[in-house]
Amino acid sequence: SQQGEEDPQALSIQEGENATMNCSYKTSINNLQWYRQNSGRGLVHLILIRSNEREKHSGRLRVTLDTSKKSSSLLITASRAADTASYFCATVPENSGGSNYKLTFGKGTLLTVNP
Amino acid sequence: GAGVSQTPSNKVTEKGKYVELRCDPISGHTALYWYRQSLGQGPEFLIYFQGTGAADDSGLPNDRFFAVRPEGSVSTLKIQRTERGDSAVYLCASSKTGVGGYTFGSGTRLTVV
Known part of the structure; x- marks a missing residue:
């Protein structure tokens, strides 16, 4: 099941502009991570933020x-x-029963930056 | 190796056949994960290994799916009697501990025809 929901689903901007993507989740977390994926293949870890940050x-x-x-x-x-x-x-749930390793992803935001 | 390596990168198989997908994690990473990503969706958790043992296989959809990691490094995801609904990108990731940012491989795109 998907825990996170990204918003918007798609975003198209011009080069030089800022892009903002939002994520909402449902249960208490240990940390939240953002990943980038090119062409539907490998994900690249961008940043991790802990629940107390x-x-x-x-x-x-x-x-x-x-x-x-x-x-x-x-x-x-x-x-x-x-x-x-x-x-x-992607969220990692608050430590409960040792399941603080499992990432739950949202559906993602497709960002297009036009030259 | 420098990154997580997955082979093959693409696999086309006929319905009902058996397939094996391989993952070679970063050297020294004790934690290894398999995820499955269907078109237009985010990755979904399948299984987590800590060392040689499957610490959590709750995400495996049914008993046609099985994964091993006999020596605590390379892992193989095995799918029996493949179905068209198994078509997806299968992603492997590894990390040093069970918590933190993961390093993903480029995935195996499985197509069942």
């Missing part, structure tokens, strides 16, 4: 987490054509 930065990426709203956002600044990909959020 509110914001993290990595290069042009900024992730926020609001556990009270059970939501996260991924901001890509100054987008490039090479950022075109699908972006997924």
Whole structure:
């Protein structure tokens, strides 16, 4: 079953613009991760934010987490054509019964950055 | 190796046949995971290995699916009596511990005709 839901399902922007994708989830989490996938194949881990963190930065990426709203956002600044990909959020449940390893993914946001 | 390697990258098989999908994780990564991704969906968990043992196989859809990791490194996902609904990209990932960012392979695209 899918825990996360990304919004929007698809996003098309011009190079240089910022892209914001949102993720909502249902149950308490240990951490939330964002992944990128090109052409429906391997996923690349972008960033991990723990439940006690509110914001993290990595290069042009900024992730926020609001556990009270059970939501996260991924901001890509100054987008490039090479950022075109699908972006997924994935949650790891709060430690319960040792199942804190299992990623539950959303359906993803397809980002298209036009040159 | 430098990354997670999955072979074959593509596999076409006839309905009812048996297939094996291989995953070679990053050296030293004790945790290994298999996920399945259907078209237009996010990956879904199948099975998790810690070392040689399957710590959680709750995501395997039925008893036609089985996975092994006999020496704690390479893993093989085995599907018996394949059905058209098994068509998907099968992704393998590994990590140093059971928690944290995972490194995924490029996946095996399985097509059952």
